Amino acid sequence: MKPARLTLALVALAVSLLAVPAFAERNMVPTLDRSFEVCPDRPAEPNWMQEIPLRQAYQRVLVQDIYRAQNLERIIETESCDCEIRFPSWDAAEAEFHEQHASDERWIMLEASDAYNQRANDVRLEAKAICETAGNW
Incomplete structure (x- = not known):
């Protein structure tokens, strides 16, 4: 060639x-369709969280972080990974946000988010083991 x-x-x-x-x-x-292999009937985020303006998205992230930490800790406390334990309603996370953080400044919310992530990460492996045994991870 x-x-x-x-x-x-x-x-x-x-x-x-x-x-x-x-x-x-x-x-x-x-796709925006919510479909999950594990616990497919998870509760949707509250509407107010989905409607938060982009400049205030850190508030939504904080509530999500609270929700995750609470749920992983609940799995360990109850030694159960039933779907209602792993993915309960958002009420407790919303309440904690409104009672403790809603009036905080942005930087304080970002620090709180870090703290909730640390809490969740501290218990994640233990919760994962419980959930894997239950087939819900």
Whole structure:
């Protein structure tokens, strides 16, 4: 094969290989449907959390962090990973947010988020073991 033809063939091959991922990405359609393999009937986040303006998203994240920490701790306290234990209503997390953090400044909420994440991470492996035994992880 002549050098010019070889170069042309290599360029064509490279272009075709680069186009494959782009083609595959175009065919991926994101979905907003909530479907879970474990505990599919999880309660949805409260509407007010979903409607928080982007500039205040740290409030939503804080409530999510409270929810996660509470739920992992509850799994260990009860030694149960039933779906109602692992994914209860959002009431307790909302109440804790409103009672302890709703009037805090942004930076205080961010620090609180870190603290709740640390609490959750401290018990995660123990909760995971309980949930794996129950088939709910």
